[in-house]
Amino acid sequence: MSTDRAEAGRYDFALRPPRPPAPVDHGNEDLPIPLETRVEMYRLQQELRQFEKRAYDLFMQNLVKGTSHLSLGQEAVAAGVAAAIRPDDYSFATYRGHAHTLARGVGMGPVMAELLGREDGLLGGKGGSMHLTSVEHGMMGSYAIVGAHLCIANGAAWSAQIRGTDQVAVAFFGDGTTNIGAFHEALNFAVVWKLPVIFVCENNLYMEYTPSDFVTAVPHPAADRAPAYGLEAVLVDGNDADAVYEAARKAVELARSGGGPSLIEAMTYRHGGHSRADPGKYRPDGEVDAWMKRDPIPMYHQRLLRLGVAEGQLTEIQQEVAQRVDDATEYAKASAPPGDAALMTDVWADGGSAWRN
Amino acid sequence: MAELNYREAVAHGIAQEMRRDPLLVMLGEDIADAGGVFKTTVGLLDEFGPERVRDTPISEQAIIGAAAGAAMTGIPTIAEIMFSDFIAVCFDMIANEVAKARYMTGGQISVPMVIRTANGGGSRFGAQHSQSVENWCMMIPGLKVVAPSTPVDVIGLMAASIRDPDPVVFFEHKSLFATKGEIPDGEIVDTLGTAAVVRQGTDCTIVALALMVPRALEAADRLAEDGISAEVIDVRTLVPLDTETLLGSVAKTGRLYTVEENPRLCGWGAEITSIVAEEVFWDLDGPIVRITTPHVPLPSAEALEDLAIPSADRVYDTVVKSMG
Structure with missing residues (x-):
């Protein structure tokens, strides 16, 4: 892509050649993943997909204010990793964190209410879409400054090391994160301290509106950097929950056994734009279509059928999830906006915000 | 009772x-x-041992991030940032992550950590290793800010900061490291949010922080020779701020001087000045005067750095001139 950069006085990204997905690796069907785990990953992907679609609809109805970054198309990454970790492990996400929050088992109602800015929101309306957190589920936060949470995930992993538990910490981030200093500081630090942390890059090809390969020195922004820190370059199909699960399982096993950190780059694609306001027009013709055909969910549906799961069971899961999304929507709509008193609480541990006597 | 210097404290x-x-x-x-x-x-x-006292790479974001992540998962931490100027390279961590974690998660996350850092001028280190940046932190909701001036306060406020469930930025002054003080035996634990009246007086109040405290005291001694009785207050912690002590003193003396090592604009004294002006204006007998480093980066040469940072002479001259 060096010519692109050299010629880029003014550049229309939509005119670049599309970057299509790799074909499905049907060999992943043979991975030794228990069927119940696979069904669970299917259910998770359905939850994330249907929730995000509803969140989008609610933006359109102007019920969700501010901005929001959806994981439509990227569900297999969240589902695959979530299925490979334990309830007491830690996860850290970016502002694109709805999926990673729900994948830890956090209730849809409180998450939806948070998007709507209601008092029953997960964060009481104080955090919003970009800061979803549920400590009781090990979801240690969604961080909206690119890169920061990789360093913070190191700390949670260090804490597990000190306390002598075998918990692991997982940090999810995008391809764009790999060009900020915190990413490099975090990787080096984790390796030097041999921390039980797993860095999961969701490479959706676009940093925000700019193709990441246009601004990145190497083709694989995370995996190609890993060897510089003594880590294996792990590249997986992020649109195949089985591939993600298998890579995560290995990384978790290594971390739990004291073997230190891992990095996984999962290739995926967002079906929509970067955020609410972005129609994603910078993407070349054919690219979105090619990736829509590699949608992780229909592919996984077919795989489960081939593995002997009944169509009826999958339909039942879809319907059950649809009902839960409806219920969550009603729960959120019925919740009141936060009361005025909430503005001045929770700055300090005493619950208040006093800075003087 | 033992004698320790500020560094040992x-x-x-x-x-x-x-x-x-x-x-x-x-x-x-x-x-x-x-x-x-x-x-x-x-x-x-x-x-x-090395498990509890750990060396890190030169990675300030990784340092503060690791301290924060550990603190929010049950391990209280002390992170050192070698020079306070370097706060600028990890200010995202301090200002956006650590400070806001509790509020933006609706109270779910606590970050019991102390960020210790060597602050202030006088070492001829120039513009990037000499700054007084306590005001950078004071302006961020969610951070407590401490800057002791004596060895015993270092110990007591350090203990209070470590025991505090909220993040504290603890400024140790480079030019005070060699100063000595008596340390009582046994455990020493102080209280954040308490200023100290370090010299009683009736004619004016001089409010100072860290290295400016001994300079204010020296100026007050000389003012006494001229018949001006200055009360000197060591602010000790900027957040929480002990406004009761400050307002009480100004109400008594009718005059306020702040002595600040930070450059003038938005220095901590501006906040104290505004509080005094809003709340005890009618007790004032004259204009409030701020004595600060001018609004310039700190120079390296001895002669220029000494000119920049408020000295006892400058405090003395300013008070005499305005009260004369």
Whole structure:
């Protein structure tokens, strides 16, 4: 892509050649993943997909204010990793964190209410879409400054090391994160301290509106950097929950056994734009279509059928999830906006915000 | 009772707390084997071992991030940022992550950590290793800000900061490291949010912080020779701010001077000035006067740095001129 950069006085990204997905690796069907785990990953992907679609609809109805970054198309990454970790492990996400929050088992109602800015929101309306957190589920936060949470995930992993538990910490981030200093500081630090942390890059090809390969020195922004820190370059199909699960399982096993950190780059694609306001027009013709055909969910549906799961069971899961999304929507709509008193609480541990006597 | 200098008091305070809480850990650049570039952590590695006193790479974001992540998952931490100027390279961590974690998660996350850092001028280090940046932190909701001026306050406020469930930025002044003080025996624990009246007076109130405290006291001694009775207050902690002590003193003396090492604009004294102007205006007998470093980066040459940072002479002259 060096010519692109050299010629880029003014550049229309939509005119670049599309970057299509790799074909499905049907060999992943043979991975030794228990069927119940696979069904669970299917259910998770359905939850994330249907929730995000509803969140989008609610933006359109102007019920969700501010901005929001959806994981439509990227569900297999969240589902695959979530299925490979334990309830007491830690996860850290970016502002694109709805999926990673729900994948830890956090209730849809409180998450939806948070998007709507209601008092029953997960964060009481104080955090919003970009800061979803549920400590009781090990979801240690969604961080909206690119890169920061990789360093913070190191700390949670260090804490597990000190306390002598075998918990692991997982940090999810995008391809764009790999060009900020915190990413490099975090990787080096984790390796030097041999921390039980797993860095999961969701490479959706676009940093925000700019193709990441246009601004990145190497083709694989995370995996190609890993060897510089003594880590294996792990590249997986992020649109195949089985591939993600298998890579995560290995990384978790290594971390739990004291073997230190891992990095996984999962290739995926967002079906929509970067955020609410972005129609994603910078993407070349054919690219979105090619990736829509590699949608992780229909592919996984077919795989489960081939593995002997009944169509009826999958339909039942879809319907059950649809009902839960409806219920969550009603729960959120019925919740009141936060009361005025909430503005001045929770700055300090005493619950208040006093800075003087 | 023992005599310690300010530098030794840092390690003394940390050690007191690490003995009390076996979970407390610390990290930073050159803090373990080397004992800190200012030798403020000498002896801690020997007593507490490499698992609790850990050297890090030169990675300030990774340092603060690791301290924060550990703190929010049950391990209280002390992170050292070698020079306070370097706060600028990890200000995202301090201002956006650590400070806001509790509020933006609706109270779910606590970050019990102390960020220790060597602050202030007088060492001829120039513009990037000499700044007084306590005001950078004071303006961020969610941070507590501490800057002791004596060895005993270093220990007591260090203990209070470590025991505080909220993030505290603890400024140790480079030019005070050699100053000595008497340290009582036994555990020393102070209280955040308490200023100290370090000299009683009736004619004016001089409010100072860290290195400016001994300079204000020296000026007050000379003012006394001229018949001006100055009360000197050591603010000690900027957040929480002990406005009761400050307002009470100004109401009594009718005059307020702030002595600030930070450059003038948005220095901590501006906030105190505005509080006094809003709340005890009718008790004032004359204009409030701020004595600060001028609004310039700090120069390196001895003559220029000494000219920039408020001196006892400048405090004395300013008070005499405005009260004369």
